[in-house]
Amino acid sequence: xxxxxxxxxxxxxxxxxxxxxxxxxxxxxxxxxxxxxxxxxxxxxxxxxxxxxxxxxxxxxxxxxxxxxxxxxxxxxxxxxxxxxxxxxxxxxxxxxxxxxxxxxxxxxxxxxxxxxxxxxxxxxxxxxxxxxxxxxxxxxxxxxxxxxxxxxxxxxxxxxxxxxxxxxxxxxxxxxxxxxxxxxxxxxxxxxxxxxxxxxxxxxxxxxxxxxxxxxxxxxxxxxxxxxxxxxxxxxxxxxxxxxxxxxxxxxxxxxxxxxxxxxxxxxx
Amino acid sequence: xxxxxxxxxxxxxxxxxxxxxxxxxxxxxxxxxxxxxxxxxxxxxxxxxxxxxxxxxxxxxxxxxxxxxxxxxxxxxxxxxxxxxxxxxxxxxxxxxxxxxxxxxxxxxxxxxxxxxxxxxxxxxxxxxxxxxxxxxxxxxxxxxxxxxxxxxxxxxxxxxxxxxxxxxxxxxxxxxxxxxxxxxxxxxxxxxxxxxxxxxxxxxxxxxxxxxxxxxxxxxxxxxxxxxxxxxxxxxxxxxxxxxxxxxxxxxxxxxxxxxxxxxxxxxxxxxxxxxxxxxxxxxxxxxxxxxxxxxxxxxxxxxxxxxxxxxxxxxxxxxxxxxxxxxxxxxxxxxxxxxxxxxxxxxxxxxxxxxxxxxxxxxxxxxxxxxxxx
Ligand SMILES: Nc1ncnc2c1ncn2[C@@H]1O[C@H](COP(=O)(O)OP(=O)(O)OP(=O)(O)O)[C@@H](O)[C@H]1O
Ligand SMILES: [Mg+2]
Numbered sequence: 133x134x135x136x137x138x139x140x141x142x143x144x145x146x147x148x149x150x151x152x153x154x155x156x157x158x159x160x161x162x163x164x165x166x167x168x169x170x171x172x173x174x175x176x177x178x179x180x181x182x183x184x185x186x187x188x189x190x191x192x193x194x195x196x197x198x199x200x201x202x203x204x205x206x207x208x209x210x211x212x213x214x215x216x217x218x219x220x221x222x223x224x225x226x227x228x229x230x231x232x233x234x235x236x237x238x239x240x241x242x243x244x245x246x247x248x249x250x251x252x253x254x255x256x257x258x259x260x261x262x263x264x265x266x267x268x269x270x271x272x273x274x275x276x277x278x279x280x281x282x283x284x285x286x287x288x289x290x291x292x293x294x295x296x297x298x299x300x301x302x303x304x305x306x307x308x309x310x311x312x313x314x315x316x317x318x319x320x321x322x323x324x325x326x327x328x329x330x331x332x333x334x335x336x337x338x339x340x341x342x343x344x345x346x347x348x349x350x351x352x353x354x355x356x357x358x359x360x361x362x363x364x365x366x367x368x369x370x371x372x373x374x375x376x377x378x379x380x381x382x383x384x385x386x387x388x389x390x391x392x393x394x395x396x397x398x399x400x401x402x
Numbered sequence: 403x404x405x406x407x408x409x410x411x412x413x414x415x416x417x418x419x420x421x422x423x424x425x426x427x428x429x430x431x432x433x434x435x436x437x438x439x440x441x442x443x444x445x446x447x448x449x450x451x452x453x454x455x456x457x458x459x460x461x462x463x464x465x466x467x468x469x470x471x472x473x474x475x476x477x478x479x480x481x482x483x484x485x486x487x488x489x490x491x492x493x494x495x496x497x498x499x500x501x502x503x504x505x506x507x508x509x510x511x512x513x514x515x516x517x518x519x520x521x522x523x524x525x526x527x528x529x530x531x532x533x534x535x536x537x538x539x540x541x542x543x544x545x546x547x548x549x550x551x552x553x554x555x556x557x558x559x560x561x562x563x564x565x566x567x568x569x570x571x572x573x574x575x576x577x578x579x580x581x582x583x584x585x586x587x588x589x590x591x592x593x594x595x596x597x598x599x600x601x602x603x604x605x606x607x608x609x610x611x612x613x614x615x616x617x618x619x620x621x622x623x624x625x626x627x628x629x630x631x632x633x634x635x636x637x638x639x640x641x642x643x644x645x646x647x648x649x650x651x652x653x654x655x656x657x658x659x660x661x662x663x664x665x666x667x668x669x670x671x672x673x674x675x676x677x678x679x680x681x682x683x684x685x686x687x688x689x690x691x692x693x694x695x696x697x698x699x700x701x702x703x704x705x706x707x708x709x710x711x712x713x714x715x716x717x718x719x720x721x722x723x724x725x726x727x728x729x730x731x732x733x734x735x736x737x738x739x740x741x742x743x744x745x746x747x748x749x750x751x752x753x754x755x756x757x758x759x760x761x762x763x764x765x766x767x768x769x770x771x772x773x774x775x776x777x778x
Contacts, residue, residue: 210611213614225608227606237598238599241595241613254586254590305614
């Protein structure tokens with residue numbers, strides 16, 4: 133693994149087919165450490181599918197994938213954490229039976245070294261490690277201003293708190309590639325602004341791929357954008373270039389996101 | 403949230419998990435020691451059984467309650483442990499501790515062999531496979547009746563007690579000691595990263611795997627730990643029943659263990675003890691007296707315990723899904739609430755409150771975002 137390699141993520145010509153439906157059609161995309169790359173596109177464009185391919189839930193029919201300099205072949209989701217890739221799920225994706233702080237500790241799984249025997253006997257090796265990661269998780273929660281909810285279960289908490297906890301779980305393992313699937317969905321305006329600032333502050337440590345429908349956030353946060361439509365990349369460029377791109381503007385921008393999603397048939401017919 | 407005044411340092415439980423669990427075990431040990439001192443031989447026998455069932459139930463509780471895998475074959479793993487101990491005593495007698503460890507290890511290995519294919523299955527399929535295992539075992543012991551001792555089975559002499567200690571008490575203490583050790587070990591495991599992965603896999607395999615949990619391996623570990631518990635329980639059961647034959651391990655044993663787990667409160671260590679209390683005391687005493695009170699015919703009274711368990715199980719799952727232990731916890735919380743003035747809730751900073759705008763995708767669960775038939 134070569135972390136000095138320029139690309140935290142390289143996707144080359146990846147195609148995915150679901151029983152005749154071409155969910156991704158020769159999609160290429162890369163993301164370097166220090167960069168926030170936005171992936172936008174209407175519902176069903178294939179954004180989540182792209183993440184599923186990267187994470188090994190879906191096998192591409194063709195194409196090449198590399199994260200942090202190592203090529204991925206027949207990889208499985210749990211391998212990704214060790215390659216320092218973290219992903220948040222669309223929705224919340226917290227484990228309901230774990231408290232918030234335990235959910236965050238779960239994200240550190242790939243860093244834990246305690247073996248089964250030391251866990252079984254409650255050895256120092258295991259309990260000290262647990263204590264260390266528990267306090268690290270608490271610190272992260274404090275940093276995200278949700279420290280007071282550390283010992284609560286997700287279901288009892290406001291959506292915004294849960295989203296932050298999910299972000300904390302992705303961050304605790306200090307990924308070099310962070311995949312965010314609609315982190316702003318369901319957030320208040322203030323929360324969204326804070327999220328944007330926070331993501332920018334993470335940039336120098338990792339590459340971030342941001343899938344998001346909220347254009348304000350995308351435009352203010354991303355360095356580059358990739359526009360997907362029906363599984364194909366229809367445009368790439370800086371936010372300025374994208375908003376100046378007539379094809380994209382016509383299809384996508386200038387309208388409220390919800391308008392776009394409701395008017396999906398309209399845009400596709402155009 | 404309820405804010406209680408902080409306890410003084412000496413009254414707080416140790417934060418270090420091992421110390422905390424050992425403390426519980428010591429208190430439990432003293433309690434049971436005093437109990438056996440004041441009871442008759444038969445009661446001692448029952449307390450020994452209680453300890454044995456607690457081990458088997460705790461193992462299943464880890465598998466089902468904590469890891470979400472339903473097994474109907476726990477009784478068959480108990481049988482494997484019992485036969486292992488009995489065979490050892492017949493062919494290769496050694497130190498009792500080693501024999502019990504061997505019974506545990508042997509059952510763990512059998513569990514591993516079953517787990518590798520079984521953990522790929524979900525819900526009813528997994529239950530079906532474990533049930534198949536439970537059904538296959540008597541068949542095997544029939545087929546190789548020379549080795550398994552035929553209908554009479556294998557006799558297991560009780561362990562010899564040192565000095566003038568009553569043999570029954572000695573055996574009960576052995577069983578209790580093993581149970582307490584198992585509980586400490588399981589509690590350690592549950593408060594470690596393994597317990598966290600068990601729960602994560604139970605609730606959300608997608609989120610767990612993204613966090614770096616090897617889902618299949620985690621399930622196998624839970625299965626093997628659970629079988630190991632059953633194996634130890636089997637070894638200890640062989641010691642107290644004195645004979646190991648297929649009649650000792652009917653399918654209803656698996657059902658009783660499952661029922662005990664649900665009734666006691668699945669997924670908790672204390673729940674396993676409550677479940678064991680129910681399993682040990684309900685069938686033998688209540689069902690007999692009920693059956694004779696109502697003049698059930700022979701067939702009905704023979705099966706009455708199973709029927710009663712089935713009925714109670716259904717009711718409990720509907721009314722109190724977290725079992726006896728859950729009931730106690732509920733009671734505890736409500737007593738606390740009554741005795742302290744609750745702080746106003748919902749005092750959450752506005753910035754964090756989620757706006758009621760539900761995104762079109764906001765609540766889709768992780769699983770929905772993945773191919774159901776996908777190449778995992
Ligand atoms: N497992 C699957 N089997 C069949 N079709 C699928 C599967 N997963 C996704 N699809 C289809 O692939 C297309 C892309 O879906 P995907 O979830 O990637 O969209 P998206 O861009 O994430 O949309 P949204 O903005 O709604 O989250 C959709 O038409 C979807 O129905
Ligand atoms: Mg999506």
